[in-house]
Amino acid sequence: MPLPWALLVTLLLAAAGYVVGRSRAFASATDSRTLHSRPNYHGMNVALLALTPALVVMVAGSLLRMAGVLSADGGPVVGLVALGAAILGLGLGMTRISAGYMARNSVERIILGLLMFCSSIAIATTVGIVLSLIFETGNFFQRYSWTQFFFGLEWQPRFEGNSRLGMLPLLWGTLYISFIALLVAVPIGLFGAIYLSEYATSRVRSIAKPLVELLAGIPTIVYGLFALVTVGPMLRDAIAQPLGLGSSASSVMTAGLVMGIMLIPFVSSLSDDIINAVPQSLRDGALGLGSTPSETIRKVVLPAALPGIVGAVLLAASRAIGETMIVVLGAGAAATLSLNPFEAMTTITVKIVSQLTGDNDFSSPETLVAFALGLTLFVITLALNVVALIIVRKYREQYE
Numbered sequence: 224m225p226l227p228w229a230l231l232v233t234l235l236l237a238a239a240g241y242v243v244g245r246s247r248a249f250a251s252a253t254d255s256r257t258l259h260s261r262p263n264y265h266g267m268n269v270a271l272l273a274l275t276p277a278l279v280v281m282v283a284g285s286l287l288r289m290a291g292v293l294s295a296d297g298g299p300v301v302g303l304v305a306l307g308a309a310i311l312g313l314g315l316g317m318t319r320i321s322a323g324y325m326a327r328n329s330v331e332r333i334i335l336g337l338l339m340f341c342s343s344i345a346i347a348t349t350v351g352i353v354l355s356l357i358f359e360t361g362n363f364f365q366r367y368s369w370t371q372f373f374f375g376l377e378w379q380p381r382f383e384g385n386s387r388l389g390m391l392p393l394l395w396g397t398l399y400i401s402f403i404a405l406l407v408a409v410p411i412g413l414f415g416a417i418y419l420s421e422y423a424t425s426r427v428r429s430i431a432k433p434l435v436e437l438l439a440g441i442p443t444i445v446y447g448l449f450a451l452v453t454v455g456p457m458l459r460d461a462i463a464q465p466l467g468l469g470s471s472a473s474s475v476m477t478a479g480l481v482m483g484i485m486l487i488p489f490v491s492s493l494s495d496d497i498i499n500a501v502p503q504s505l506r507d508g509a510l511g512l513g514s515t516p517s518e519t520i521r522k523v524v525l526p527a528a529l530p531g532i533v534g535a536v537l538l539a540a541s542r543a544i545g546e547t548m549i550v551v552l553g554a555g556a557a558a559t560l561s562l563n564p565f566e567a568m569t570t571i572t573v574k575i576v577s578q579l580t581g582d583n584d585f586s587s588p589e590t591l592v593a594f595a596l597g598l599t600l601f602v603i604t605l606a607l608n609v610v611a612l613i614i615v616r617k618y619r620e621q622y623e
Contacts, residue, residue: 229302233277233309237270240313244269247320260326268326269316271333277309356601359594367588372595378558380578380589388592390599392558396568397600400479400554401543403564407483408543409536412490419491420498421520432495439488443548450481450553463565471555476564478553482543489539497531498524530615537611541604547572571600 245266248258258265284301319326364372367388375389415435419428455472458480463469501524509519525532547570555567556577578593585591 229277229305230281232306233274236309236313237274240269240273240316241266244316244320247317248326251320251322258322259324260328264326264330265320265324268319268329268333269313271330272312272316273309274312275333275337276312277305280305280308353601356594356598359591360598362586363588363591363595366591372592376560378574380592386589388588390571390596392560393569393571393574393596394599395560396475396550396554396558397544397570397572399475399564399568400482400550400570401540403475403479404482404486404543405536405540407480408486408490408539411483412487412539413494413532415487415491416494416498417520417525420495421516421524432492435491436488438485439492441485443485443546444552446481446485447548447552450477450549454481455553458565468563469565471565471567473553473555473567474565475554475568478550479564481553482546482549485546485549486539486543489542490535493535493538494528494532497528497535500531501527530617534611534615537607537614541607541611544570544600544604544607545572546570547576551576571596575600 243266245262248260248262248265251258281301284305288301319329367386372388372390374391375387376391377387377389378392379387419432419435423431451472455474455477458474458476459470459472463471463474505523505527506519509523510516514522550570550573554569556569556573557567558569558574559566561568575593575596578590578596
């Protein structure tokens with residue numbers, strides 16, 4: 224039986240088991256008050272005992288097929304085994320129905336196991352991603368010198384050989400664009416958060432805060448098109464060409480400005496929530512001692528909220544480092560080392576995409592280098608998140 228049909232039949236069996244189990248629970252006792260668990264729990268227990276083992280068999284069969292242990296034609300076999308497991312579970316659940324059976328405890332144990340399984344998926348996925356990056360990066364360094372990769376100043380992949388795969392130009396472009404983006408996002412986002420939390424009326428706040436957070440819902444490809452069509456030509460015609468700094472619409476400044484606009488909701492929303500978490504008693508005490516509202520914000524509220532604000536800024540920085548589409552359309556694809564903000568540059572994420580695009584030999588250094596770049600980016604982003612977590616935990620104020 225194919226897996227989709229096996230899943231459908233299993234769901235029907237589970238639904239029928241719930242109805243029949245509930246009815247049999249009512250019939251097992253002359254008075255419903257003598258039941259240890261409510262009839263709904265008996266029905267749920269039967270349904271879960273039918274559904275859970277079948278799902279386990281289907282998931283295990285799918286994993287075995289992905290690993291190559293089972294052939295592609297093994298789906299009907301897995302479906303039949305899953306259906307048999309569902310029938311056995313259904314029969315087991317039916318035999319357990321009685322007035323004294325603790326069906327509620329059984330249901331809670333099964334649900335707890337399902338919750339633990341779901342929570343472990345994220346951990347297993349993270350471990351799988353890290354291991355795949357590590358293994359493929361090891362294969363890359365068997366074919367290419369790690370010293371040239373980490374300290375090389377040129378990025379010139381050539382699939383016919385003699386490639387120069389130094390990551391420093393890519394790392395420089397990543398940090399340069401992210402720095403400009405934070406210069407835009409942090410002041411605007413922080414000042415906006417201060418206004419919304421300390422000065423704006425409830426009516427203005429109810430309108431302005433959703434509008435600011437709406438920026439976070441705009442797809443990054445739209446931001447990239449905005450950078451390509453509007454911001455880039457405007458910066459070129461108004462600043463770069465008159466000053467002799469460049470004639471290209473694709474530049475670090477273009478991508479940085481647009482990325483900074485995209486990051487404003489991250490900084491503003493998180494900072495607003497952190498500032499609002501500062502107890503009102505601190506504000507009242509400062510105002511009672513004669514401080515003005517602006518002095519209260521500068522000397523009381525912001526110092527109390529500073530660890531959380533720093534954490535929000537570092538989280539925004541990790542978001543900027545991992546951005547791709549805005550850089551592709553706004554900054555270009557040139558791997559260069561330059562201080563000119565109106566010159567085209569690129570980032571690590573852009574080159575990861577470009578190296579894995581096309582019909583390239585997967586075993587070549589020019590393709591495997593994408594995994595080395597991905598692992599480097601993963602370590603940088605992880606370090607930023609760890610630093611943010613340490614700062615928040617170490618300097619977080621505890622209020623009663």
